[in-house]
Amino acid sequence: MLAQNVELLSDDQIQTIHEASLGVLQEVGIRVLNETAREIFCRHGCQVNTQTGNVCFPQELVEKWRKIFPSTFRFYGRDPRYDITIPDDGPAIATTGIAPDVLDIENGERRRATSEDLSRIANLVNMLPGIDLFFVSTLLSDVPEDRYSLNSLYISAKKCLKPIRCGVNTVQNFKDIIALGECIAGGTEAFQERPFFYFGHTASISPLTINNESTSMVIEAVRRGLPSMAAVVPNSGLTAPLTSAGTLVLANAEFLAINILIQMVKEATPVIYYSLPATSDMRNGAFSCGGIESGILQMGCAQLARFYGVPSGGYAGATNAKLSDAQAGFEKGMSPMAAMLGGLNMVMLAGLIDALMVFSYPQLVIDSEIGEMIKRVYKGISLDNDELALDVIKTIGPGGLYIDSQHTLRHMRTATYFPDIASRQSWQKWWDTGKYDTQARALKRVWNILAGDNPDAFSPDVDAKIRATFSDSLYVSV
């Protein structure tokens, strides 16, 4: 493990941002569009302006509630070997969502995503070693909107044993999902003990607004004891100050407000400092989630999360690239590396291109490899006696070769990372074998995985039971 994270800011500067956020919460407040949330805030001592819906937070109240945020967040997999707790087991690498479109796996053309796409994606995520968390990547154009959550989770859970996250829109969705989880887990208790479905909500809308519908869902999830992640999504220059410091102040105020609400609903509910900071390109207003500022802001968010003693996570590998080219490579490599080294515990980077609008099969495979490289850096190096290698340095001495030493043989499987997609062929061999670029090699790997032996994650009996339970609601045959 690394001895010390990068610190974007000094301790004093973090304190400055914290205090500035307290000032914003006390003096400006948050517009709370959800009535239940307003009532909860009011009941706990916030000042609610009934005309504007603005809620102001006394500093002592924020200081009191922010101290009860739990320090860890656990993701359960369907299979316990995929359980992951942040920050302890981090960095966790996650897919990103939710794209309406995909690049077709056959012809590469952009079109609406379908159930069949999601099934393939779930299968790939299950097999790719660099990805820990499956946050459902796409919408489903072949499923009615109000059945999206159930169908997405059914398709995903059928092929993927890793922790799964999805959006939820209605109370009925929640009921369906819990029933689905219970079917899969084999009972109410089994699912309550290991709830392997997760929910993400953009209840907090920049600037300084807590919305109505998503907030209902957050409250619903927390009341049911279901893990919920509430995102803050400031867009510097559009919905937040253009300056990074100002964006952090605003995002931090929003993080505090929504997560204090969660604590007020149920104390000690696990939370994540969960953010998607991005900038607007002032030349044309473009949503520039691939900009390096996303990485810089995530370094700041991760440091604020450490200040509050909560795990951090969020998007740090979004790209504005339209295909898996050099831009996709450096935008998906650099910000996540910077954010992880800044202490981001959950790095959402895998699968999407074109500013989160399009899922790309080859990109998912490339991103898994980027995820493995990030984890390799996080792991750091070991300095035990055998790793220090003083004996072999002495034995081989000046001018010798290490390639056939016992020391090399002993470490050859573990000492270095063996990439699958990054090619180390000689030029000649690369030339002779078709001159494929990385995107083409990754697409080959996609087909390779999909052609492999990928049994369903639950038995035909369980599947039959699910089909019977949801005979009206499952629109998919995959």
Added chain:
Amino acid sequence: MLAQNVELLSDDQIQTIHEASLGVLQEVGIRVLNETAREIFCRHGCQVNTQTGNVCFPQELVEKWRKIFPSTFRFYGRDPRYDITIPDDGPAIATTGIAPDVLDIENGERRRATSEDLSRIANLVNMLPGIDLFFVSTLLSDVPEDRYSLNSLYISAKKCLKPIRCGVNTVQNFKDIIALGECIAGGTEAFQERPFFYFGHTASISPLTINNESTSMVIEAVRRGLPSMAAVVPNSGLTAPLTSAGTLVLANAEFLAINILIQMVKEATPVIYYSLPATSDMRNGAFSCGGIESGILQMGCAQLARFYGVPSGGYAGATNAKLSDAQAGFEKGMSPMAAMLGGLNMVMLAGLIDALMVFSYPQLVIDSEIGEMIKRVYKGISLDNDELALDVIKTIGPGGLYIDSQHTLRHMRTATYFPDIASRQSWQKWWDTGKYDTQARALKRVWNILAGDNPDAFSPDVDAKIRATFSDSLYVSV
């Protein structure tokens, strides 16, 4: 500026590597193939085994000499506005060398590099904002080997005002180069005051060997008061232990030996902890300079450099990719980001692909942009009152938009980085304007720069004087 670097290792672990290197230098020693160097080491108290040529270093001697390494290294540009001192002005972004081949600028095909290529490259480096140091990128197939240094520096200096580095093979090379420098600077004193040519040597050959010819050149340069950079180039699993800890011990012993030699030749000569660590892929023996281990090892080297109080620099953006695709993007983005955040003061990343064997024009342009992104992260964020933006947060309040605020207008030119090659077009616009990938866009930019107004860096008079002085030795017409 960042408040705190990443630390790959704890202080205790750095001490362990330091002590292990002292042990290697004392017990195993360095094979010194250069007679002058052996004499210098002997004269200063090292034990020389006259049969093997091995030189052993008493610990006290190493501890004494390593304490006089100067703490800064200054690069002079031909134009003082390109002067850069590391670590103070870092991270400095440099090109990498020295490739025998290029991808032809017209047809993209691989062939030997020529003087015309180098002239174009120097021109591009001069114009690209992300690159601070021009380390000559290619060999010259149209120039005799013994005239390589003179011709390379003439071509480079004619088009590039930034600090320039080249290899040197003979004493005659040195004399020629100094005469060239004096011609350009306008006199002996002018060049001595601001020596804008730099020399890199691989005098240290892993494992634990100081070679003959390059070491002569290092001694020659130091005696003449010319800036010299002595590289350590361990290859884990081939010429160094496969384990990262062992590679660091070996590299560190080599760094100490060659740089103590430099101090013994002339005390307080500025040095750099200058390294190119890479691994061998144990599956096929490939030189895997694009592997993430290069970044990890550079984090270690940078930390050791801080321990010794010397600036650090080296290769951290080599790639095994054969074209400017996603692999080139993430290999050139991730290791340099990790190494810079680990404190590497000079990051050599620009221009080469295929494991340093091939120069690519579009890659140089892409790498300049990567360099700018790295510097943006290093710069960190400012927290002055205007950046904190409390007034505007208060004024705009919940639910407003920042896009047309005075605060946004005031910061729009500086708050975020505006990429040139990374596209933020909408999908439709990208589609309608030719669906170019990043490599193609970068190549367009190459042509664009080369078509621009790029006056020679020195006058026709100076050029005529150089041509007259070196009428027998200049083989180039560019």
